Amino acid sequence: MTFLRLLWLHVRIGVLNELQYRGNLVVQAVESLFGLASALLGLGIVFAKTETLVGWRPAELLAIVGVYFLVGGITRVVVQPSLARFMEDVRLGTLDFALTKPVDAQILASVRQVEIWKGIDIVVGLGLLAVSLARVGESVGAARALAFLGALAAGTTIVYSFLLVLATCSFWFVRLQNIFVIFQSMYEAGRWPIGVYPPWLRGTLTFLVPVGFAITVPAEALVGRLSSATLLGAIALAVVAPFLARRFWLVGVRHYSGASA
Amino acid sequence: MIGLADLYRAQFRTTLATQLQYRVALVIWLLGLVLSPVVYLAVWRAVATSQGGAVGGFTAGEFSAYFLATMVVNHATFTWIAWEFEYRVRQGTLSPLLLRPVHPVHRDVAENLSFKALTLVVVLPVAGLLSLAFRPTVATTPWAVLAFVPALALAIALRFAVEWTLALAAFWLTRVEALNRLYFLAALFLSGQAVPLALLPAPVRLLADLLPFRWFIAFPVELLLGRLSPAGALLGFAAQAGWLAVAIALLRVVWGRGVRRYGAVGA
Numbered sequence: 001m002t003f004l005r006l007l008w009l010h011v012r013i014g015v016l017n018e019l020q021y022r023g024n025l026v027v028q029a030v031e032s033l034f035g036l037a038s039a040l041l042g043l044g045i046v047f048a049k050t051e052t053l054v055g056w057r058p059a060e061l062l063a064i065v066g067v068y069f070l071v072g073g074i075t076r077v078v079v080q081p082s083l084a085r086f087m088e089d090v091r092l093g094t095l096d097f098a099l100t101k102p103v104d105a106q107i108l109a110s111v112r113q114v115e116i117w118k119g120i121d122i123v124v125g126l127g128l129l130a131v132s133l134a135r136v137g138e139s140v141g142a143a144r145a146l147a148f149l150g151a152l153a154a155g156t157t158i159v160y161s162f163l164l165v166l167a168t169c170s171f172w173f174v175r176l177q178n179i180f181v182i183f184q185s186m187y188e189a190g191r192w193p194i195g196v197y198p199p200w201l202r203g204t205l206t207f208l209v210p211v212g213f214a215i216t217v218p219a220e221a222l223v224g225r226l227s228s229a230t231l232l233g234a235i236a237l238a239v240v241a242p243f244l245a246r247r248f249w250l251v252g253v254r255h256y257s258g259a260s261a
Numbered sequence: 262m263i264g265l266a267d268l269y270r271a272q273f274r275t276t277l278a279t280q281l282q283y284r285v286a287l288v289i290w291l292l293g294l295v296l297s298p299v300v301y302l303a304v305w306r307a308v309a310t311s312q313g314g315a316v317g318g319f320t321a322g323e324f325s326a327y328f329l330a331t332m333v334v335n336h337a338t339f340t341w342i343a344w345e346f347e348y349r350v351r352q353g354t355l356s357p358l359l360l361r362p363v364h365p366v367h368r369d370v371a372e373n374l375s376f377k378a379l380t381l382v383v384v385l386p387v388a389g390l391l392s393l394a395f396r397p398t399v400a401t402t403p404w405a406v407l408a409f410v411p412a413l414a415l416a417i418a419l420r421f422a423v424e425w426t427l428a429l430a431a432f433w434l435t436r437v438e439a440l441n442r443l444y445f446l447a448a449l450f451l452s453g454q455a456v457p458l459a460l461l462p463a464p465v466r467l468l469a470d471l472l473p474f475r476w477f478i479a480f481p482v483e484l485l486l487g488r489l490s491p492a493g494a495l496l497g498f499a500a501q502a503g504w505l506a507v508a509i510a511l512l513r514v515v516w517g518r519g520v521r522r523y524g525a526v527g528a
Contacts (some may be wrong), residue, residue: 023436027436027438027439030438030439030442031438031442034442034443034446037446038446038449038450038455041450041455042304042455042456045450045455045456045460045461046304046305046308046456048460048462049308049312049316049317049460050308050311050312050316051311052311053304053307053308053311054307054311178289179289181289181293182289182292182293185292185293185296185297186292186296188296188297188300189296189299189300191300192300192303192304195307196303196304196306196307197303198303198394198395200394201299201303
């Protein structure tokens, strides 16, 4: 509950903050629009030449693009900005102020910075999912919807754990600002089903950088292509990953010596 | 008397020293550069396979060759000036550059070339490794490979002139982000980076012929891979030279007008 209260508090602060810079809404809208245009143009050109791509029909691939925007939006609204601020705090030594607060420092470091305009990507993602479902033309039963929500929650948790591990590395390597840029370019590979990639890259995108779990698996659940074994695997990983990330975080915090110390 | 050559040499040394300080940043940038062509490569290979081996005149192996060559040409030609110029105008860091007795464009040309010389040492082995993974098939001719050298040089000059001119928009706009994004979106599809131009619908292909994008990426790539006839190569050189002349003329006019608008904020 503390987590939700803190998150809500920082969402409110974030809203107040960003309402001062309303021009950013336009900039973000333009960015999302061009992102959407490039994704859809890519799909259009590919499906002018083929009916299916590694077994995915156009409407089903739209679900992948939808999940790509949705999960990307979720991490960019709160997780990435908060962790970026955390890494900056480590560098400057101002993490002291977060560590001395009476709440869990990991939670605080994960929700402290909210950039609401990035939420446009969430809206775009939901819109794409709706269009995809309408195009696929089958009704989504309760079981499938539940599997989708489960896979989405699992994927988001796995990505969060991964980003937390990356950010925690800044306790040892102080200047790591660019590390999220790496993640971003890997994440973009997730706009396509990971089945198109050769095995070595597929393995990388599943287990090293968990893009497959974040995007392909939830989309598979939505269009009814997901085996229950994969879903169970994703959920199992979503239970283990945050636990391991937490352990790593604790080791890192113990390593932190502060600015003035 | 210090000539332009000395200026270029000095800039080469400084860029080299600066970049070697930021080795991790170099690696990160490299990953981004490699990943995007690999994504399109994998997608188009999958399309070729699903269509019984070839699509639009490309087999899976030819797609590999195409996108690996595109990666190298894109690396050789790309510039970051469109993002940097906004910062220079907004922060006023353009002012000291204006005080120098040579046109600021020379500094950027020298910096760009030295950065490329440094990074090409990494990009070429990476392209080699990727060709082990993706097994490209190439059927080119010696004259095409020879002709590729001047085509690449012209492509570098052309893209630089076009993007330097575009960057000057920062004199009139405070945020050039939207304009840059539009430019890069158009370049992604019309230069042949996302898809070989032969696979685009005819009207889009005509648009690509008329705009400069194609001439600084797709043309050198197709030439290198032996996909062009001698007549097509000559036409390409003519288009490159024509666009280069237009871009340089535009650069001079726009620079002359823009620099008069420059308010030197913060200086």
